[in-house]
Amino acid sequence: MSRARWVTALALVVALGGASISARALERLAPAAERAGQLLYLPNGKHLRIVSLGHSSLLADLIYLWAIQFYSEYNTTDRFRYVRHIFGDVIAELDPHYIDAYWLGAMILTIEARDLEGGLALLDLGIERNPGNWILPYLAAWECNMASNAECATRYFEQAAAVPGAPLVARRMHASMLARTGALDDALRLWVGVLEDPDSDDVSRAIARRKVREVRAEIERSALRDVIGAFRISNERLPRDLAELVRRGYIRQVPSDPSGQPYAYDATTGRITSAAGRVLGEP
Amino acid sequence: MRAPRASGVVTAIALNTFREAVRDRVLYLLLVFALLVILVARFLALVTVGSEEKIVKDFGLSAISLFGVAIAVFVGVSLVFKEIERRTVYTLLAQPVRRWQFVVAKFFGLLAVLAVNVVLMYATVAIALWLEGASSIELLPAVWLILVELAIITSFALLFSSLTNPILAAVWTSAVYVAGHLAWSLRLLAERVPPGVARWACEAGYWILPNLDRLDRKATVVHGLDVPAAFLLWSTLYGACYTTLVLALACVAFERREFR
Numbered sequence: 001m002s003r004a005r006w007v008t009a010l011a012l013v014v015a016l017g018g019a020s021i022s023a024r025a026l027e028r029l030a031p032a033a034e035r036a037g038q039l040l041y042l043p044n045g046k047h048l049r050i051v052s053l054g055h056s057s058l059l060a061d062l063i064y065l066w067a068i069q070f071y072s073e074y075n076t077t078d079r080f081r082y083v084r085h086i087f088g089d090v091i092a093e094l095d096p097h098y099i100d101a102y103w104l105g106a107m108i109l110t111i112e113a114r115d116l117e118g119g120l121a122l123l124d125l126g127i128e129r130n131p132g133n134w135i136l137p138y139l140a141a142w143e144c145n146m147a148s149n150a151e152c153a154t155r156y157f158e159q160a161a162a163v164p165g166a167p168l169v170a171r172r173m174h175a176s177m178l179a180r181t182g183a184l185d186d187a188l189r190l191w192v193g194v195l196e197d198p199d200s201d202d203v204s205r206a207i208a209r210r211k212v213r214e215v216r217a218e219i220e221r222s223a224l225r226d227v228i229g230a231f232r233i234s235n236e237r238l239p240r241d242l243a244e245l246v247r248r249g250y251i252r253q254v255p256s257d258p259s260g261q262p263y264a265y266d267a268t269t270g271r272i273t274s275a276a277g278r279v280l281g282e283p
Numbered sequence: 284m285r286a287p288r289a290s291g292v293v294t295a296i297a298l299n300t301f302r303e304a305v306r307d308r309v310l311y312l313l314l315v316f317a318l319l320v321i322l323v324a325r326f327l328a329l330v331t332v333g334s335e336e337k338i339v340k341d342f343g344l345s346a347i348s349l350f351g352v353a354i355a356v357f358v359g360v361s362l363v364f365k366e367i368e369r370r371t372v373y374t375l376l377a378q379p380v381r382r383w384q385f386v387v388a389k390f391f392g393l394l395a396v397l398a399v400n401v402v403l404m405y406a407t408v409a410i411a412l413w414l415e416g417a418s419s420i421e422l423l424p425a426v427w428l429i430l431v432e433l434a435i436i437t438s439f440a441l442l443f444s445s446l447t448n449p450i451l452a453a454v455w456t457s458a459v460y461v462a463g464h465l466a467w468s469l470r471l472l473a474e475r476v477p478p479g480v481a482r483w484a485c486e487a488g489y490w491i492l493p494n495l496d497r498l499d500r501k502a503t504v505v506h507g508l509d510v511p512a513a514f515l516l517w518s519t520l521y522g523a524c525y526t527t528l529v530l531a532l533a534c535v536a537f538e539r540r541e542f543r
Contacts, residue, residue: 054464054495055345056502057337057341057501058345064331065327095502097508098334
């Protein structure tokens with residue numbers, strides 16, 4: 001090998017090493033916290049769609065894949081600043097039917113960024129653009145449920161259950177949420193619907209059968225509590241037992257719980273309990 | 284001596300064009316690239332969260348479309364030029380072969396190459412999806428529309444190659460591809476400019492340019508959404524009519540061309 005070639009090869013190795021070392025040094029100098037700032041300049045999906053020349057769905061995939069890597073980088077402290085922009089304004093504009101992008105964006109917002117409102121806004125966008133899809137309102141309902149917002153969860157479960165072709169689990173969850181919010185009559189109506197639906201599977205029917213008993217028991221207990229309350233106002237004391245309510249004409253007969261046993265009554269506190277009630281989560 | 288039948292001439296030249304194009308190294312290179320992209324799609328599917336099937340479908344359809352366009356442009360513009368450069372066109376046209384037959388045969392020869400390529404690439408995508416446990420049948424309407432789009436692009440490649448040199452022809456054909464996908468914007472522009480020549484020019488441009496964006500149903504089939512049969516029929520008719528029109532212009536241009 002001639003001397004010139006040796007020099008060229010050496011220069012190449014030195015240049016490669018120098019570039020590698022300086023690149024690492026620059027990487028260290030650029031604070032991780034500032035990395036999210038570059039996302040601000042990512043154009044809106046409406047504009048990217050024009051330049052994609054019919055390949056907007058593929059472009060959405062590429063940005064989605066990149067977003068997964070970006071949001072998996074836990075060292076970037078301000079990575080949640082533009083989540084809604086990336087998933088809502090860019091990916092969703094490029095491909096409005098990209099269901100995974102809506103739920104992943106919403107999951108990042110609600111779980112990691114603790115931004116329930118932002119997550120629900122992203123899911124609402126997906127629901128608006130994909131009215132035939134039940135999974136997005138279903139996921140929104142679970143986000144609300146995890147945030148202990150039963151009213152919000154009920155609304156989304158109802159929306160999911162109303163989508164044609166939605167599985168029975170959406171109706172079951174809607175009924176459960178209604179019971180949790182105290183709308184027992186509506187919950188009972190839904191559970192009876194699941195029980196009598198010829199399309200119900202065996203598991204759903206078994207769950208519905210149990211739930212109908214529980215909700216009926218809860219409705220009866222609630223009615224009994226009202227009667228006991230009325231008795232207490234009139235007599236300035238609690239009834240000694242449930243039979244006293246019959247004797248004094250408040251009710252016609254003492255009802256039995258779904259297992260056929262009379263409800264247990266505590267004359268000192270006025271509490272009504274049953275086996276079905278314990279299943280509902282009460283002592 | 285009886286003159287050969289036009290269909291026989293066209294078939295013979297088209298078959299020859301097909302064989303020549305299949306032997307073309309550029310064609311093989313593009314095929315390899317298409318297969319590579321599909322393999323890359325399989326790899327990318329591993330680094331995603333959900334959507335593996337969608338990503339494979341998107342990459343597959345886009346690869347079929349982009350590589351098909353690349354073949355149509357780069358092979359299409361050189362078809363006529365190579366015959367002139369090698370002076371084989373003189374031998375051919377000295378036979379009882381009409382110039383329009385030559386152009387039409389070149390078109391069908393290349394279209395056959397494209398069809399074979401599209402089918403091979405679709406088969407690769409179908410295998411990749413089958414490995415994922417997914418179906419590829421719903422992609423067929425989009426694949427068909429890609430072929431319709433490629434027919435239009437090929438006709439433009441032949442028109443421009445009949446008029447000018449391969450480099451300019453490639454640039455012009457690529458420009459038609461880009462403009463065809465942006466034709467809808469002329470309609471928007473027409474609504475925003477004041478009535479007059481500018482609006483008329485925008486409207487005219489909208490109707491004259493091939494509306495390739497209308498033929499794009501990749502994003503629809505990827506999500507399993509329905510492409511109505513009527514849409515497919517009208518799109519095919521539009522593509523056939525548009526291709527015939529451009530091919531007729533290519534024949535006229537080639538008829539008027541002087542060989543020295």
